[in-house]
Amino acid sequence: MNARLRWRKFVSNFMLTMTGVCALVSVAVLFFILGCLVYQGGTSINWDFFTKLPVPVGETGGGMANAIVGTGELLLLATLFGVPIGFFGAIYLAEFSGSTTAFVVRYAADLLNGVPSIVIGIFAYAVAVAPFKHFSTYAGGFALGMMMIPITLRSTEEFLLAVPRTLREGAMALGASKWKTIATVIVPAAYRGILTAVLLAVARVAGETAPLLFTAFGNTYWSRGLKDATASLPAVIYSYALSPYEDWHRQAWAAGLVLLVLVLVINIVARGILSRGISVPRS
């Protein structure tokens, strides 16, 4: 074994260890944050937290039931609005479009992604609230859905394009039309990645406050339907965390923990219900 080979092996081991370090650092940060949330807010989590409405400061026994349900509703509406646009748009980019259209659409999606969430909120207010003169859960879902589009679109497109040419050509050789190839071969092959992209998009908007301030507004009571304003976990966290009361601070941390658990549950349920066998074997 000559010196050059030894060097290359050393570099290989070193760099691969470094990647392990990177992963470790990233994961450590997450567990640290989770730990902080549990430590600060864990004591505030009890059955009331999940079932009762908020009470004024100084009183005990309140909860965030309406905010939890509100966040669930908002995420559902956002997904129903944003994911189809991102998903089908990505199919167009990957399968049908010419390169100029693709360039324009991708650029637009990247621009949309960079818009600060408060500006999205202002826009959603102008479109979905001001003309109707009241705040609504629909408007909140619209604002969040807009934010989900870029991640869904760009990532889905990448995963569709990553499907090997051999699969496409195989399908076509068997006489499948294009849309059939897409529906039965390409999308299932890219399924894992697409699901990851959608769940990432959901995670992205789950913690957003600013777009909701002017759309879903907030509600100290149960919202009376999707046409009504609704409470949401991020909005409650925001107003409690910046308040003067220690008790509300702890509830804000607890709400943060609940939000993360909610997203985790969505992840698990979605992968459980929607996952399928992958046709492209993992390398």
Add this chain to the structure above:
Amino acid sequence: MATTTTPVPDASPISGSRTFLSRLTDGDEIARAITFVFAASVVLITVLLVLSLWQGSVLARHKFGFSFFVTQVWDPNAGIFGALPFIYGTLVTAIVSLLIAVPLGIGAAIFLAELAPARVSDTLEFFIDLLAAVPSVIYGVLGIFLIVPLMRSYIEPALKKTLGFLPLFQGPAYGIGFLTAGIVLAVMIIPYIISVSREVLLSVPRDQREAALSLGSTRWESTWKVVVPFARTGIMGSIFLALARALGETMAVTMVIGNTPKISASLLASGYSIAAAIANEFNEASSPLHSQALIELGLVLFLLTFILNGLARLLILATSQRGSGMGNA
């Protein structure tokens, strides 16, 4: 499109010409039309957003014109508004966050995709995705109470001692400022890089790796020189996602950047970003000129994102070769 698709011969009669009706009912044409509508709606939404911002900032644009870009004063009472310090702060924090997050993120993605056993990789990925869901106000509060003291007491003094000859690391160390904001942003954008890059790396066909290894490359060489370039555009895509997030982040940044509309060479100094300024002042904007100036700031951020995206794509175009299986950016 790089993946050439041989056109599928249609199912219509052998006579050749396709009637309008047959095209209307042809599955492929319908699919193309439907998906086109969705793709177009993305552009539509973006254009509407820009128009809305354009209309909403008319007063400010007429009053300031191009001087908005170069004025350094932001005075709501005197009615003078200039975007330069905010542009500077946005760029600096975004660059710092990318410098930290991209190497860390890609490294972690490589580890998770290439080295970690499947179960470990999936579980860790699950948790890393959760990082994307943490509300930014929580990042902000953690930033103020954990990162800022750390920066002020240990890291910034250490930087000043070792690298203090650079104008980048001079001035009083408060703990809040560009550097801290960049670090907090890095934590926030890493999940996007790791998550998407990992999936793209996983989708690289096994034969690429095996070909490299069979030619005698080490594990690292096959990864770095063959697999990663193959997944190049996907990784770049994830960086775009991360960059966009960094440019638009409001809450966490405003809690640790110091919110001072000034341009300083030092990373340890206090600054301001466009998104933070809008978030801070929009709710309480006292006059129509004030709120319109804030909306014009939003427009400036759009322009900034536009230019940065363009530069990044040019970079990709200039450096991309046959290596990648897909030539899209």
Add this chain to the structure above:
Amino acid sequence: MKRIAGIAFVVLGLAAAVWADSTLSINGAGASFPNPIYTKWIADFQKKNTTIQINYQSIGSGGGIKQVTEGTVDFGASDGPMNDDQLKAFQDKHGFGILHFPTVLGAVVPTYNIPGVNAELNFTPDALAGIFLGKITKWNDPAIAGANSGVKLPADDIVVVHRSDGSGTSYIWTDYLAKVSDEWKAKVNKGASVNWPVGLGGKGNEGVAGVVKQTPDALGYVELIYAIQNKMPYGKVRNVAGTFIKADLESVTAAAAGAAKTMPDDFRVSITDAPGKTAYPISSFTWLLIPQKFSDAAKRDALKGFVKWMLADGQNEVEALSYAKLPKEVVDKELKALNNVQ
């Protein structure tokens, strides 16, 4: 099977969400400073009036003014009175005016963190203005030391901390500085967001408090409630009568009583630097903004009932949360003004 269960779950959830009921629902938006007491009032008021649901969200005073003008909420709340332009905008849009009703009193206090100094410091108006203008830069400057004989102040640079977000707190603080310093009034003037000559910006009271607590030699300002609830040290400020007053509930109410005599009928008044021996000089009202006319009689009566209750029983609840009561003269005036809401 899994799919069906999932879909059924979602449908049920949505169905539950659409279920309506027959209570009267009123929306209000605005200032975050009085949010805790408004939440308490609303909850207690509802115990006595179970069919009225008042949903108040603290999106900021400016947001409250904007939304009540737009008509998306039924009433607003603001830490600073609406200015003439905003009043005109409301009048133009709706064809009738909007009325101000003070609800509670708050104060803003100077808080500091000087290593080695535990004493309560005295601040003269000139000292505060000079520090925030950036002209007084060291803690042992004669302008500060002169009022604090007996306290050893270090020769360190003062780190000024202010609010970065537009807020009623900043409005009150700058309003005071504009009154006591001509230079401040000319250079910076008052407002929810101003062009601060020096200092770091913290977001919210939490942000300012956090920065001050962690930065040696820092001086910032926070709401009195915040300082009390978080046990932060804060200094005394000299009032017009020449006494150094520490902010507390009595001195704040005294400031309002002092200003009540000359209060305009629409209650839009600043009570900073108020006359009175025991008055704390950096105090302020916070207001409810109620439109003059209501098309929905039920909403109007409910709101009027709420304000009446708030001026009576409600005032007894404020001190427990560290807000100061309205003086009797102001309460009487408000009850009379309530009749103008039709």
